[in-house]
Amino acid sequence: MNRFITLIKGELLRLKRYNLFAASVFVSIMWVGILHFIDIEDATKIIPQLVFIDVTTMAMLLVGVTFIYERDEATIRSILVSPISKSEYILAKMIANIIPSILSLTIMYIYSKVFKIVDINYLILLGAVILVAFFHSLVGFLLTYYSKDFTDLVMAIMKIFLIFLLPVLLDEFNIVTNEIFRKLVYILPTKSALMILMGTTGTIQSWEIVVSIIYMTLGSLILYYLVWKNFKKYSLRESGE
Numbered sequence: 001m002n003r004f005i006t007l008i009k010g011e012l013l014r015l016k017r018y019n020l021f022a023a024s025v026f027v028s029i030m031w032v033g034i035l036h037f038i039d040i041e042d043a044t045k046i047i048p049q050l051v052f053i054d055v056t057t058m059a060m061l062l063v064g065v066t067f068i069y070e071r072d073e074a075t076i077r078s079i080l081v082s083p084i085s086k087s088e089y090i091l092a093k094m095i096a097n098i099i100p101s102i103l104s105l106t107i108m109y110i111y112s113k114v115f116k117i118v119d120i121n122y123l124i125l126l127g128a129v130i131l132v133a134f135f136h137s138l139v140g141f142l143l144t145y146y147s148k149d150f151t152d153l154v155m156a157i158m159k160i161f162l163i164f165l166l167p168v169l170l171d172e173f174n175i176v177t178n179e180i181f182r183k184l185v186y187i188l189p190t191k192s193a194l195m196i197l198m199g200t201t202g203t204i205q206s207w208e209i210v211v212s213i214i215y216m217t218l219g220s221l222i223l224y225y226l227v228w229k230n231f232k233k234y235s236l237r238e239s240g241e
Helices: 002-017 020-037 046-073 076-081 086-115 122-145 150-172 179-187 189-201 206-238
Strands: none
Touching: 002 020, 002 046, 002 086, 020 046, 020 086, 046 086, 046 122, 046 150, 046 189, 086 122, 086 206, 122 150, 122 189, 122 206, 150 179, 150 189, 179 189, 189 206
């Protein structure tokens, strides 16, 4: 346990050294700016929507960026010979990269509590954020495995956004109202992520929330297996062996 906690602390220090914490805070301030300038008093619905955009994109990006910095520093070789398991390394990195998402949620929530009206249980929304961030951090792992550099990673995340996030946002904001399109969107895991977050507002039926949680949980287990299975191959490739 002490070794695992040390790993998490190391990942958090790496985020700080790479200025990724600062970048996360900047993005959070940007979301607060949107909340401030939107002419609405009740921010109950808009907060989960902004959190959805933040968590899905930042979780993937932060994992990828830390991996790329590790490549530049050639630290992957030392990981291979250190007395830590693949699971410890993967989970420590994921937990550390979920913390900025929690920070972003907290900043938006506090602002809304002080300056707006918000009727959301913070702890329930926090649980939703952790599950969604966990899933998308795993997606970030897989994207990094197959990205040659930072540009390649950004392009991969943009493709994910266009295929998996944009249709959900078009549906959520009623930009596209075609019934077939709206039904097909339910196939996407990002739709389940949004429904879990929006479920904290009381606007989603209970059965839909339960199905979405099961979808995201099973998806996370499958992704974790793929990340775990391919980690050694990725490590050996990056260490030049």
